[in-house]
Amino acid sequence: MSKVMNWQINREMDYPYEGARPDKQIAYIFDTNKCIDCQTCTVACKTTWTSGKGQEQVFYNNVETKPYGFYPHEWDPKLMEILGPQEWKGKTFAGKTIFEATQDGLPVKGFLPDEDSYASPNLGEDVVAGMMEQGAFFQGIHKVWMFYLARICNHCTYPGCLAACPRQAIYKRPEDGIVLVDESRCRGYRECVKACPYKKVFFNTVTRVSEKCIGCFPLIEQGEQPRCVQTCIGKIRLQGFLSKPGEEKADNPIDYLVRIKKVALPLYPQAGTEPNVYYIPPVHVPRDFTGQMFGPGVEEAVATYRSAPKDPQLLAALLMFGNTSRIIERFKAEGELAVGWDRDGKEAVRVPFTEPFFAREFFDKKHETYRHNIT
Ligand code: SF4
Ligand code: SF4
Numbered sequence: 089m090s091k092v093m094n095w096q097i098n099r100e101m102d103y104p105y106e107g108a109r110p111d112k113q114i115a116y117i118f119d120t121n122k123c124i125d126c127q128t129c130t131v132a133c134k135t136t137w138t139s140g141k142g143q144e145q146v147f148y149n150n151v152e153t154k155p156y157g158f159y160p161h162e163w164d165p166k167l168m169e170i171l172g173p174q175e176w177k178g179k180t181f182a183g184k185t186i187f188e189a190t191q192d193g194l195p196v197k198g199f200l201p202d203e204d205s206y207a208s209p210n211l212g213e214d215v216v217a218g219m220m221e222q223g224a225f226f227q228g229i230h231k232v233w234m235f236y237l238a239r240i241c242n243h244c245t246y247p248g249c250l251a252a253c254p255r256q257a258i259y260k261r262p263e264d265g266i267v268l269v270d271e272s273r274c275r276g277y278r279e280c281v282k283a284c285p286y287k288k289v290f291f292n293t294v295t296r297v298s299e300k301c302i303g304c305f306p307l308i309e310q311g312e313q314p315r316c317v318q319t320c321i322g323k324i325r326l327q328g329f330l331s332k333p334g335e336e337k338a339d340n341p342i343d344y345l346v347r348i349k350k351v352a353l354p355l356y357p358q359a360g361t362e363p364n365v366y367y368i369p370p371v372h373v374p375r376d377f378t379g380q381m382f383g384p385g386v387e388e389a390v391a392t393y394r395s396a397p398k399d400p401q402l403l404a405a406l407l408m409f410g411n412t413s414r415i416i417e418r419f420k421a422e423g424e425l426a427v428g429w430d431r432d433g434k435e436a437v438r439v440p441f442t443e444p445f446f447a448r449e450f451f452d453k454k455h456e457t458y459r460h461n462i463t
Pocket of ligand 2: 127
């Protein structure tokens with residue numbers, strides 16, 4: 089085991105390989121407050137990459153309802169169980185990661201879901217956290233809650249899947265940090281499926297090898313954002329590149345939101361893989377739930393998110409979401425406008441802070457008719 093620095097748990101940890109950060113790391117931010125669970129992302133991904141035989145249960149992208157939705161079934165309660173006690177001392181994780189909790193000589197502590205766990209992708213969908221009391225009515229604050237968690241492979245800095253593969257069939261691209269399975273080397277041992285804390289490697293039942301999200305690399309190579317990002321109806325997603333720790337650029341929207349404003353947080357950072365999908369936590373969910381899920385920065389992240397209307401730079405960064413297919417490398421607030429540029433320095437986004445509002449006359453004189461939709 090080597091010692092590597094994991095900035096998300098604020099300490100060094102054991103990892104089976106030497107640490108080697110890519111020059112730039114593919115990263116995503118998902119705003120959980122905006123997801124409407126339409127599953128457009130799931131369908132866009134499924135029809136693009138996994139519509140073949142043997143891929144029926146393969147969802148590189150899925151959206152589950154928390155607290156009771158999971159795919160595969162109960163993946164995260166089981167992860168919490170195998171990790172054991174998970175104490176944070178301030179911003180430092182004092183428990184054991186999946187690379188440190190292992191006792192049986194294996195490089196990673198994991199579990200292999202059984203076949204039935206993949207049978208019901210929508211189990212728990214739209215199920216809320218508690219019971220409504222008889223006679224309860226809406227008073228502006230929901231007493232019971234749920235939220236939607238969109239999930240893809242995290243293209244982790246220290247991938248559990250890669251660490252566990254006895255064939256070294258999984259690799260991380262040095263140019264952008266995308267994690268890929270070399271299917272010609274894979275022999276279907278499923279050690280990666282067992283090791284991935286997020287259960288985002290899948291076993292193809294026909295080809296008998298493992299497969300996973302490829303980060304839509306043919307699009308990335310052309311400076312375009314992935315399919316799940318481009319098609320997102322709720323405009324909850326932004327994909328870009330995260331700089332190495334200490335090399336953050338304030339005009340890179342991903343660096344700005346993740347490392348400078350700390351408004352987007354990793355999912356289960358205590359697993360230790362340094363995942364690179366970052367979530368803006370839901371503002372309405374009890375902090376003891378979101379705290380175990382996104383780590384100790386939740387309260388701060390929610391407060392910063394709420395301050396966006398008064399912070400033009402933060403607002404401009406949030407307006408990069410869903411307004412272009414191009415990967416935004418640089419952004420800024422220009423007066424009341426958010427402007428973003430792609431890798432070629434071409435302007436790809438220009439949106440106003442406040443959407444213009446137009447109202448037409450209720451009665452259309454020209455056609456002598458009443459309009460049903462006037463805005
Ligand atoms: S999320 Fe899972 S499959 Fe993706 S890189 Fe991390 S460990 Fe590997
Ligand atoms: S397309 Fe966007 S809004 Fe719809 S479910 Fe997916 S992440 Fe949520």
